[in-house]
Amino acid sequence: MAKILVLGANGQVGTVLSEALRRRWGREEVLTSDLNAPRQQSGPHLLLDVRDEAGLRKVIEENGVRQIYHLAAILSARGEKDPLQTWKINMDGLLNVLESAVACHLERVFYPSSMAVFGPTTPREMTPQEASFIPATVYGISKYSGELWCNYYAGRYGLDVRSIRYPGIVGWQSPPGGGTTDYAVEIFHAALLHGKYTCFLKPDTRLPMMYMDDSIRATLELMDAPTEKIRHRTAYNLTAMSFTPEELAAEICRHLPGFHIEYKPDFRQAIADSWTASIDDGCAREEWGWRPDYDLAQMTADMIKQLNSNPDLLKG
Numbered sequence: 607m608a609k610i611l612v613l614g615a616n617g618q619v620g621t622v623l624s625e626a627l628r629r630r631w632g633r634e635e636v637l638t639s640d641l642n643a644p645r646q647q648s649g650p651h652l653l654l655d656v657r658d659e660a661g662l663r664k665v666i667e668e669n670g671v672r673q674i675y676h677l678a679a680i681l682s683a684r685g686e687k688d689p690l691q692t693w694k695i696n697m698d699g700l701l702n703v704l705e706s707a708v709a710c711h712l713e714r715v716f717y718p719s720s721m722a723v724f725g726p727t728t729p730r731e732m733t734p735q736e737a738s739f740i741p742a743t744v745y746g747i748s749k750y751s752g753e754l755w756c757n758y759y760a761g762r763y764g765l766d767v768r769s770i771r772y773p774g775i776v777g778w779q780s781p782p783g784g785g786t787t788d789y790a791v792e793i794f795h796a797a798l799l800h801g802k803y804t805c806f807l808k809p810d811t812r813l814p815m816m817y818m819d820d821s822i823r824a825t826l827e828l829m830d831a832p833t834e835k836i837r838h839r840t841a842y843n844l845t846a847m848s849f850t851p852e853e854l855a856a857e858i859c860r861h862l863p864g865f866h867i868e869y870k871p872d873f874r875q876a877i878a879d880s881w882t883a884s885i886d887d888g889c890a891r892e893e894w895g896w897r898p899d900y901d902l903a904q905m906t907a908d909m910i911k912q913l914n915s916n917p918d919l920l921k922g
């Protein structure tokens with residue numbers, strides 16, 4: 607297998623996923639791309655806007671790309687600041703990838719969806735794989751529409767496109783890029799640098815979450831799974847844990863006893879309230895064997911250990 611192209615590789619997930627792919631397939635086999643240069647370059651990287659049809663086609667053909675991981679997107683909180691621009695980037699980017707994948711006969715495409723596809727009509731506890739989804743954000747609308755387009759391309763053209771509805775992702779390696787779950791990363795930096803944090807969500811806002819290591823492993827396991835195992839071509843529900851800001855703060859206090867949290871909810875509270883509290887990921891477990899490794903206590907301990915060992919990554 608050769609040449610993987612990662613789109614939106616400079617982001618929170620792309621930074622870590624690109625490294626994992628390079629460890630596995632070799633530095634030269636994984637081509638990263640984004641609007642800008644990466645903070646640290648560890649292999650071939652090019653500047654590419656995902657909406658650039660001719661540009662994407664040229665990159666695929668000139669480099670013999672066989673698989674695409676399409677991560678480029680505007681996330682939930684940032685997306686509400688310019689809904690139409692968010693729709694254009696998230697949808698035009700995806701349609702460009704799907705069209706190019708069919709035209710260039712790519713082997714496989716990964717498209718990350720999100721728990722943001724859930725909305726006020728969706729069951730809040732143990733959200734099933736299929737239910738009523740009427741997302742309240744432009745980001746959620748674009749991700750749900752994206753899932754439907756992936757399902758369409760799989761059925762109409764036989765494109766092997768695979769997708770996960772990621773919950774909120776928490777990791778130490780890279781900063782988050784404008785989501786509603788960003789508090790769960792910021793809190794660790796603030797705790798270690800200042801001993802206190804002002805949270806933009808209410809203390810009892812329960813959301814599904816996952817440690818970065820689990821998210822990356824899930825992505826690779828889904829992409830490795832034999833084709834006959836993949837029965838869902840929209841996106842798989844996936845989760846590892848659910849917690850509130852209050853519960854996360856209490857867990858951090860077990861490591862940093864003086865840590866203090868305050869709450870000043872802003873517009874992101876309404877976004878979080880439109881999502882669900884826990885997810886049933888039974889289909890991913892049954893069809894391709896998904897199992898998370900990290901719970902809240904294990905994630906918290908590892909975040910603190912890793913950030914203490916890499917103080918240059920701390921952001922205040």
Ligand code: NAD
Binds near residue numbers: 619695699
């Ligand atoms: P991020 O915001 O950190 O990174 C997104 C990257 O896309 C950025 O580097 C940005 O420069 C790039 N980008 C934006 N517009 C672009 C364009 N027009 N052309 C090329 N690149 C462009 O996001 P992330 O957290 O790394 O998320 C990656 C993917 O995973 C996204 O599709 C997101 O919807 C999905 N996801 C993430 C989370 C999470 O908690 N991080 C949860 C659910 C789903």
Ligand code: SER
Binds near residue numbers: 682
């Ligand atoms: N973590 C993401 C966000 O908050 C969910 O897709 O936007």
